[in-house]
Amino acid sequence: xxxxxxxxxxxxxxxxxxxxxxxxxxxxxxxxxxxxxxxxxxxxxxxxxxxxxxxxxxxxxxxxxxxxxxxxxxxxxxxxxxxxxxxxxxxxxxxxxxxxxxxxxxxxxxxxxxxxxxxxxxxxxxxxxxxxxxxxxxxxxxxxxxxxxxxxxxxxxxxxxxxxxxxxxxxxxxxxxxxxxxxxxxxxxxxxxxxxxxxxxxxxxxxxxxxxxxxxxxxxxxxxxxxxxxxxxxxxxxxxxxxxxxxxxxxxxxxxxxxxxxxxxxxxxxxxxxxxxxxxxxxxxxxxxxxxxxxxxxxxxxxxxxxxxxxxxxxxxxxxxxxxxxxxxxxxxxxxxxxxxxxxxxxxxxxxxxxxxxxxxxxxxxxxxxxxxxxxxxxxxxxxxxxxxxxxxxxxxxxxxxxxxxxxxxxxxxxxxxxxxxxxxxxxxxxxxxxxxxxxxxxxxxxxxxxxxxxxxxxxxxxxxxxxxxx
Amino acid sequence: xxxxxxxxxxxxxxxxxxxxxxxxxxxxxxxxxxxxxxxxxxxxxxxxxxxxxxxxxxxxxxxxxxxxxxxxxxxxxxxxxxxxxxxxxxxxxxxxxxxxxxxxxxxxxxxxxxxxxxxxxxxxxxxxxxxxxxxxxxxxxxxxxxxxxxxxxxxxxxxxxxxxxxxxxxxxxxxxxxxxxxxxxxxxxxxxxxxxxxxxxxxxxxxxxxxxxxxxxxxxxxxxxxxxxxxxxxxxxxxxxxxxxxxxxxxxxxxxxxxxxxxxxxxxxxxxxxxxxxxxxxxxxxxxxxxxxxxxxxxxxxxxxxxxxxxxxxxxxxxxxxxxxxxxxxxxxxxxxxxxxxxxxxxxxxxxxxxxxxxxxxxxxxxxxxxxxxxxxxxxxxxxxxxxxxxxxxxxxxxxxxxxxxxxxxxxxxxxxxxxxxxxxxxxxxxxxxxxxxxxxxxxxxxxxxxxxxxxxxxxxxxxxxxxxxx
Numbered sequence: 001x002x003x004x005x006x007x008x009x010x011x012x013x014x015x016x017x018x019x020x021x022x023x024x025x026x027x028x029x030x031x032x033x034x035x036x037x038x039x040x041x042x043x044x045x046x047x048x049x050x051x052x053x054x055x056x057x058x059x060x061x062x063x064x065x066x067x068x069x070x071x072x073x074x075x076x077x078x079x080x081x082x083x084x085x086x087x088x089x090x091x092x093x094x095x096x097x098x099x100x101x102x103x104x105x106x107x108x109x110x111x112x113x114x115x116x117x118x119x120x121x122x123x124x125x126x127x128x129x130x131x132x133x134x135x136x137x138x139x140x141x142x143x144x145x146x147x148x149x150x151x152x153x154x155x156x157x158x159x160x161x162x163x164x165x166x167x168x169x170x171x172x173x174x175x176x177x178x179x180x181x182x183x184x185x186x187x188x189x190x191x192x193x194x195x196x197x198x199x200x201x202x203x204x205x206x207x208x209x210x211x212x213x214x215x216x217x218x219x220x221x222x223x224x225x226x227x228x229x230x231x232x233x234x235x236x237x238x239x240x241x242x243x244x245x246x247x248x249x250x251x252x253x254x255x256x257x258x259x260x261x262x263x264x265x266x267x268x269x270x271x272x273x274x275x276x277x278x279x280x281x282x283x284x285x286x287x288x289x290x291x292x293x294x295x296x297x298x299x300x301x302x303x304x305x306x307x308x309x310x311x312x313x314x315x316x317x318x319x320x321x322x323x324x325x326x327x328x329x330x331x332x333x334x335x336x337x338x339x340x341x342x343x344x345x346x347x348x349x350x351x352x353x354x355x356x357x358x359x360x361x362x363x364x365x366x367x368x369x370x371x372x373x374x375x376x377x378x379x380x381x382x383x384x385x386x387x388x389x390x391x392x393x394x395x396x397x398x399x400x401x402x403x404x405x406x407x408x409x410x411x412x413x414x415x416x417x418x419x420x421x422x423x424x425x426x427x428x429x430x431x432x433x434x435x436x437x438x439x440x441x442x443x444x445x446x447x448x449x450x451x452x453x454x455x456x457x458x459x460x461x462x463x464x465x466x467x468x469x470x471x
Numbered sequence: 472x473x474x475x476x477x478x479x480x481x482x483x484x485x486x487x488x489x490x491x492x493x494x495x496x497x498x499x500x501x502x503x504x505x506x507x508x509x510x511x512x513x514x515x516x517x518x519x520x521x522x523x524x525x526x527x528x529x530x531x532x533x534x535x536x537x538x539x540x541x542x543x544x545x546x547x548x549x550x551x552x553x554x555x556x557x558x559x560x561x562x563x564x565x566x567x568x569x570x571x572x573x574x575x576x577x578x579x580x581x582x583x584x585x586x587x588x589x590x591x592x593x594x595x596x597x598x599x600x601x602x603x604x605x606x607x608x609x610x611x612x613x614x615x616x617x618x619x620x621x622x623x624x625x626x627x628x629x630x631x632x633x634x635x636x637x638x639x640x641x642x643x644x645x646x647x648x649x650x651x652x653x654x655x656x657x658x659x660x661x662x663x664x665x666x667x668x669x670x671x672x673x674x675x676x677x678x679x680x681x682x683x684x685x686x687x688x689x690x691x692x693x694x695x696x697x698x699x700x701x702x703x704x705x706x707x708x709x710x711x712x713x714x715x716x717x718x719x720x721x722x723x724x725x726x727x728x729x730x731x732x733x734x735x736x737x738x739x740x741x742x743x744x745x746x747x748x749x750x751x752x753x754x755x756x757x758x759x760x761x762x763x764x765x766x767x768x769x770x771x772x773x774x775x776x777x778x779x780x781x782x783x784x785x786x787x788x789x790x791x792x793x794x795x796x797x798x799x800x801x802x803x804x805x806x807x808x809x810x811x812x813x814x815x816x817x818x819x820x821x822x823x824x825x826x827x828x829x830x831x832x833x834x835x836x837x838x839x840x841x842x843x844x845x846x847x848x849x850x851x852x853x854x855x856x857x858x859x860x861x862x863x864x865x866x867x868x869x870x871x872x873x874x875x876x877x878x879x880x881x882x883x884x885x886x887x888x889x890x891x892x893x894x895x896x897x898x899x900x901x902x903x904x905x906x907x908x909x910x911x912x913x914x915x916x917x918x919x920x921x922x923x924x925x926x927x928x929x930x931x932x933x934x935x936x937x938x939x940x941x942x
Contacts, residue, residue, distance in 0.1 A: 034635035164505035166859060166914070201910060361832070361889050363860070388637060389834070389863075418832050418889060420910040439672060439891040443637070 025384050025457070029450045032308050033388055036446040041307055042300040043438040045073050046359070049299060050290035050433035057287040058327040059091030059258045066283050067261050070324055074303055078310035079265035079322070087337035089260040089327040092120050094287055095251030099128070100195075100224065102237055104244035109237065113230035114205050117250040118179060118196065118212040119286065119330050121223040128249030129154070129193050129222065135238050139177050142189055151190035154246050156238075157182045158197045158231050161423060167395075168201055168419040169357065175199050176210070183223040184215050193222045195246060197231040201423035205229050208428040209286050211330050224248055262334045263324040267309055269456075271317035276342075277455050278321050278352040278409070279305050279448060282328030282401055289431045293422060296433075297359030297441055299324055301415060304445035305452050316456040318350065325401040328356065332401060339404035349409035350462075351455050352402035355448055358425075359436040360417035362447035364392025368399060368412035369460070376461030377411075381454050390447040392416065411460045415448055496855050496928070500921045503779050504859055507917040512778055513771040514909040516544045517830070520770060521761035521904035528758040529798040530562030530729045537754050538732050541795055545774055549781035550736035550793070558808035560731040560798040563591050565758055566722030570599070571666075571695065573708055575715035580708065584701035585676050588721040589650060589667065589683040590757065590801050592694040599720030600625070600664050600693065606709050610648050613660055622661035625717050627709075628653045629668045629702050632894060638866075639672055639890040640828065646670050647681070654694040655686050664693045666717060668702040672894035676700050679899040680757050682801050695719055733805040734795040738780055740927075742788035747813075748926050749792050749823040749880075750776050750919060751872055753799030760902045764893060767904075768830030768912055770795055772886060775916035776923050787927040789821065796872040799827065803872060810875035820880035821933075822926050823873035826919055829896075830907045831888035833918035835863025839870060839883040840931070847932030848882075852925050861918040863887065882931045886919055 036042065053066035067084065074082045100115040117123070131154045136142060138159040142150060157178040165171035182194045198208035207225045214220045226234065237244055263283060269275060281298020285291020302322045309316065326334035342349060353365070364385070367374050374393075382393045398414035399406075406412055417440075425431040507513065524537035538555065545553045571586040588594065602625045607613060609630040613621060628649040636642035653665045669679035678696045685691045697705065708715055734754060740746060752769020756762020773793045780787065797805035813820060824836070835856070838845050845864075853862045869885035870877070877883055888911075896902040 033637060037634045037637070040634075163508045163511075163910075166504060166508070168910075361891050392860075420832050420914065421908050424908065437892050437895070439634075439639075443891065 025454065026387060028453065029384065029388065031312055032449050032453065033446040035308055035311055036304065036442040037439060039311070040438055040442060042304045042445045043441055045303060046292065046296050046300045046436060046441065047433055048073070049296050050292050054290040055287040056283065056285050056291060057092070058089040058260060058284045058330060060287070063260060063284055063326065067263055070283065070299060070303065071263050074263065074265040074306060074322065077303065077307040079306050080268050082263070082265040084261040085264050085337060085341065086259060086261055087326060087333045088257045089333045090120070090331045091255040091258045092330060093253060093255060095123060095253065098224070098250045100226065100246070100248035102234055102244060102246060104237060104241045106241040107237060107244065113233065114207050114227040115195070115224045115248055116207040116209050116288065117252040118223045118225055119209050120254065121183070121212055121250070121252055122220050123251045123253055124193070124222045124249050128247050130245055130247040131192055132243055133195065133238065133246040135235060139181060139185060142185060147189050150186070153191055154193045154195055155182065155186040155191045156195045156234060158235055160197060161199060161201055163201070168423050172199060172423060179210050179225070180213050183212055183221050184218050187219045187221045191221060193248070195248070196223065196225050198225045198228050199423065200228050200426065200428065203228045203232065206428040206430055208426060209288055210427045222250055224250060260326045262326050262338055264321065265306060266319055266321040267306060267316055269318040270315050273319050275318040275348045275350050276321050277318055277350060277452055278323055278402060278405065279452055280323035280325055280401055281355045283324040284327050284329055286329055286427050288427060289429045290433055292431050292433045292436050293358035293425050294427065294431055295328065295356045297436060297444060298355035300441060301355040301444045301448045305449045308445065308449040314453065318456050320452060320456065328401050332404070335401035335404045342405060343408055349405055350460050351411040351413065352399065352405045352409045353413045353415065353448060353451060354399050354402045355415040355444065356400060357414060357417050357419065358422045359441040359444055360421060361440045362390045362415055362417045362444045364390055364394070364416045365451060366395040366398040366414040366416050367393060368397055368406070369410055373411055373461040380458065381451070384454065385447070385450060388447065388450065410462045415444060417444055496925065497858060499924065500855065500859065502783055503920050503924065504917040506779055506782055507775065507913040508910060510782070511909055511913060513775045513916045514912055516774060517763065517767050517771045517907060517912060518904055519544070520767050521763050525761035526758040527754065527756050527762060528563070529560040529731060529755045529801060531758070534731060534755055534797065538734055541754065541770060541774065542734050545734065545736040545777060545793065548774065548778040550777050551739050553734070553736040555732040556735055556808060556812065557730060557732055558797055558804045559728045560804045561591070561802045562726040562729045563801060564724060564726060566594060566724065569695070569721045571697065571717070571719035573705055573715060573717060575708060575712045577712040578708060578715065584704070585678050585698040586666070586695040586719055587678040587680050587759065588723040589694045589696055590680050591725065592654070592683055592721070592723055593691050594722045594724055595664070595693045595720050599718050601716055601718040602663055603714055604666065604709065604717040606706060610652060610656060613656055618660050621657070624662055625664045625666060626653065626657040626662045627666045627705060629706055631668060632670060632672055634672070639894050642672070643670060643894060650681050650696070651684050654683055654692050655689050658690045658692045662692060664719070666719070667694065667696050669696045669699050670894065671699050671897065671899065674699045674703065677899040677901055679897060680759055681898045693721055695721060731797045733797050733809055735792065736777060737790055737792040738777060738787055740789040741786050744790050746789040746819045746821050747792050748789055748821060748923055749794055749873060749876065750923055751794035751796055752826045753872055754795040755798050755800055757800055757898050759898060760900045761904055763902050763904045763907050764829035764896050765898065765902055766799065766827045768907060768915060769826035771912060772826040772915045772919045776920045779916065779920040785924065789927050791923060791927065799872050803875070806872035806875045813876060814879055820876055821931050822882040822884065823870065823876045823880045824884045824886065824919060824922060825870050825873045826886040826915065827871060828885060828888050828890065829893045830912040830915055831892060832911045833861045833886055833888045833915045835861055835865070835887045836922060837866040837869040837885040837887050838864060839868055839877070840881055844882055844932040851929065852922070855925065856918070856921060859918065859921065861921070881933045886915060888915055
């Protein structure tokens with residue numbers, strides 16, 4: 001009962017403290033949402049990015065195009081400053097046509113199936129690699145097999161994303177390990193290559209790429225993703241002919257690192273210019289399609305904070321800084337470069353918000369911060385944003401790029417859009433502009449701008465002394 | 472302050488009353504969501520409906536196909552009874568190819584533009600109708616014009632859906648009046664036809680149909696919808712040549728009423744068989760595409776309540792009745808037939824839930840009921856469903872079909888999915904199976920089944936004496 005009374009007292013405090021400011025903030029936030037939805041400017045910027053710099057993998061000429069084009073949008077939208085921050089990035093190239101076949105004389109099968117090399121994998125010899133294939137459903141299963149049965153063969157990791165997990169990023173987290181680490185595990189047992197079921201939420205014919213890793217102490221073997229549909233077929237075929245052969249050919253390779261850039265733009269704070277709110281997405285994308293949801297949407301969400309502030313004449317007290325990070329997909333070199341620079345800058349980072357979960361209807365924000373900070377944001381900000389459907393601050397975590405700021409920034413947060421469709425497109429040829437709905441995209445921009453607006457006005461929970469409330 | 476204390480006392484009551492039952496219910500509701508997402512059965516049923524009974528407008532052979540096919544799914548899913556309830560329905564047919572042109576010698580223009588007849592409109596003479604065209608932005612504007620300037624001309628109603636309205640059904644409500652009533656208004660002033668901007672949220676080349684109305688006391692004139700893109704072009708062209716001519720040809724007509732059916736299926740209640748929870752969507756669809764979101768999704772959401780209860784072995788205390796209503800789009804004759812029958816049935820309807828807002832990620836339920844009932848559902852059910860993202864019970868209203876039960880049923884409610892994309896597809900050739908995401912669809916089925924589960928277990932606010940809590 002004591003606990004109940006404590007909770008009730010807290011509820012009283014929340015109740016009386018927020019009602020008045022909520023009304024005023026709701027009016028301004030309404031304007032942010034209206035402007036985003038009416039102007040649709042972010043949607044046009046996304047079109048430019050997707051159609052003129054589609055396959056903008058780190059180190060590619062299209063990545064440079066993306067840097068240049070997005071800089072122009074930021075200048076045109078009225079950023080006080082726009083500059084490029086140098087970083088060296090990996091340069092992995094996919095090479096020529098990738099091919100794979102299931103071959104079985106028992107099943108009278110010589111069937112081409114859709115695959116793609118996983119990012120950072122080595123390629124195969126020019127005639128490909130062929131072998132018997134052993135199916136497992138996840139990491140760690142190989143240790144239960146006879147090592148002699150693995151040596152010289154291919155390993156097929158067929159663990160699906162669990163469909164019953166409602167928040168699909170959790171299902172992704174559950175599964176993505178086999179994409180990242182399976183080549184290392186299989187090579188330990190002498191396998192010659194791995195075939196990984198695409199980490200995807202829909203059963204279809206599109207393979208999904210994504211980063212994989214090697215260790216310096218383990219032989220490097222080629223690693224490919226196979227479409228979910230073909231994975232089911234391969235699995236069914238293995239049940240009928242466990243000695244069938246799988247063949248695949250890739251010609252990917254890693255070239256020397258090249259120079260690239262983060263794009264950084266800001267509005268200088270009028271009152272606390274040394275206090276910085278970072279908002280960012282990543283500018284690079286896999287080379288399969290257009291990186292529309294991953295992460296064209298996040299790029300636009302971030303850039304539109306500046307556009308919406310300028311369009312509405314909102315002069316922030318604190319410095320609002322947009323960072324379009326290079327190389328999130330296969331190295332996070334841009335994030336590391338920015339964090340290194342930020343630590344020496346003498347500034348005070350009060351919040352860093354990332355959008356890298358697609359251009360779907362926003363539901364809320366994840367939080368990586370102290371309990372006190374969470375309490376402050378959930379009780380103070382969530383009720384204001386709830387009206388706009390963005391009041392879910394219940395999830396923890398966040399920040400593949402902005403996470404590098406964790407030791408200098410008390411609040412790390414991700415925009416959390418509806419997650420149901422994200423892994424249908426993710427890292428595949430389906431991630432194109434046409435799959436982004438204009439209203440859903442603009443709702444995301446408005447959500448991020450609104451959160452930044454509140455953070456600028458009130459500070460985070462830890463910097464409340466510098467807040468509008470106390471002026 | 473007194474008000475605050477009152478609210479706090481209520482909060483204590485909510486707090487202590489729900490914690491325990493929430494845990495148990497959450498487990499069962501988790502199973503409902505898991506089963507829906509894993510099995511994907513509703514998605515297969517939607518495929519069948521869309522691909523084998525796509526243009527199932529009331530009175531058409533495809534509407535009969537829909538009745539027969541959905542009855543089979545309900546039988547296969549284990550409904551205790553499935554029967555057809557007769558109703559007479561309007562029989563409007565679109566006829567042959569519809570055409571329209573903007574003709575201007577000033578602009579050297581003789582351009583075909585995409586239109587479609589509005590539902591229930593009369594057709595034009597076989598050579599079409601042609602005339603000068605007067606642009607207005609909504610109902611009531613004609614009274615400000617000189618009647619002589621309208622007589623013998625066409626009227627172009629170009630009011631857009633307001634993009635800044637976040638909940639798109641509100642924007643639709645704001646705009647749809649000009650689709651329904653403009654032929655009546657324009658005819659009063661002697662206009663010969665109306666061209667209505669499609670009630671749609673995206674600027675593209677697809678016209679959107681929908682019902683329009685006539686009055687017995689006003690001449691009937693043909694009415695067509697023009698695509699949003701063509702509406703913008705027509706408007707721009709009129710600014711350059713206000714005397715341009717618009718021509719269109721349609722051959723739609725209304726034939727005599729024909730016999731059709733609602734499909735009704737149920738699981739008989741074990742304890743209170745005479746207390747009925749109705750859940751329904753509408754089986755008819757416009758003749759433009761496949762009626763996937765409108766209302767194939769609602770049909771599936773409703774039918775899956777039976778499937779999920781049977782799959783999980785949930786025996787309801789009350790009778791769960793699925794009603795697939797015929798003729799929502801242009802007459803609601805199925806809804807009227809069911810309501811008439813229900814009033815004489817001697818049963819007690821405790822809740823009627825409808826799904827007719829698309830197969831998008833569910834967010835909550837609208838409520839049309841007493842304030843006490845709202846308070847009960849918001850405090851008792853919303854917290855349980857919040858975990859699944861379906862806790863928004865804040866909107867009022869609901870029930871195009873189940874609304875006819877209002878005077879015998881204390882709770883009318885609609886599933887409220889995310890609304891951002893709905894009016895991109897609605898009533899147009901874009902409303903096809905491929906535009907429905909399987910996970911979003913199944914989340915809707917699970918949401919409806921979960922709400923029905925709670926209503927069956929606890930009753931609505933008004934029937935709490937018959938609830939699990941008091942057993």
